[in-house]
Every structure is written in C-alpha cells, then in structure tokens.
Amino acid sequence: MNNTRTCYRVIIHSRDEFIQLVSAIDKMAEKHSIASSVVFKITLALDELISNIFDYAFNDTQKPEIDIVVCIDRGVFFAKIIDSGKAFDISKIQKPELDKPIDKRRKPIGGMGVHLVRNLMDSFTYYRVDGKNYVLICTKIDTETH
Secondary structure, three states: OOOOOEEEEEEEOOHHHHHHHHHHHHHHHHHHOEOHHHHHHHHHHHHHHHHHHHHHOOOOOOOOOEEEEEEEEOOEEEEEEEEOOOOOOHHHOOOOOOOOOHHHOOOOOOOHHHHHHHHHOOEEEEEEEOOEEEEEEEEEOOEOOO
C-alpha cells in the first residue's frame, strides 16, 4: 500500500456530476492498490448519502452544491460531505426493523440507504455548523493481494 496521503475535492451540483467523484475514488484506488470490493462499498455509501442530499436537502429554488473531500491516509479512507441544504441529521434515523415483515414495520419505506451506509462504513458522523450540514464517514481499507 502507498503510505502517502491522497485527497481529492469534488464539488457537484447535480446527480450527473457524481461521476467526477467516482473518477477521484478510482484514481485513489489505483494509487493505493485498494481492493475492488472496498472501492465498491465506498462508492455505494457515497452514492446513498449524496442521493439523500439531492432528494431532501434542497428545495426547488435552491441551486444544489455539495462539497466532497475524499482522502486515504495510513490505511483509512475518509470522506467529508458538506451541503447548505435543510438541516437533517441522518444519523438519527432509526434502524429499520429488518426482523419484521414490511407491512408490520413502524416505517415500511425509507431508511434503508442510511442503514446500508452504517453497515458499509466503520464510522458515520453528522453535525451542522453555520447553516451547513457535515457528514463524515470512514473505513479501513484493504489492498489488493498480488
């Protein structure tokens, strides 16, 4: 594994621009020889979080802007996602009742994306400062075996 710190910053305004973030993650993965299974879970977690932001944080009059910094340092991937949309602490979303049939759950639809992120990442944090939402995620990374 490459022990240098690598970071990329991507600012996106639409779902179509998510590919810019995927490209940055792919570059980091190549540089640090990250296992494809880890790249998949990182990309999936970020896709879920960013989709939630586009779906819920902005009203029709706001121009969405999501500022994302992704880094790898000493065997750990971390990302900071910042938006100026409505306050919404996704870390407080209750875990879905997976042990019950869908029609018996207190909330039959929703919350699965956040549940997925919690299970894919080692840590997940939300806070709001000066009118901005911050989501931090991190996970240990595995390298390819050669």
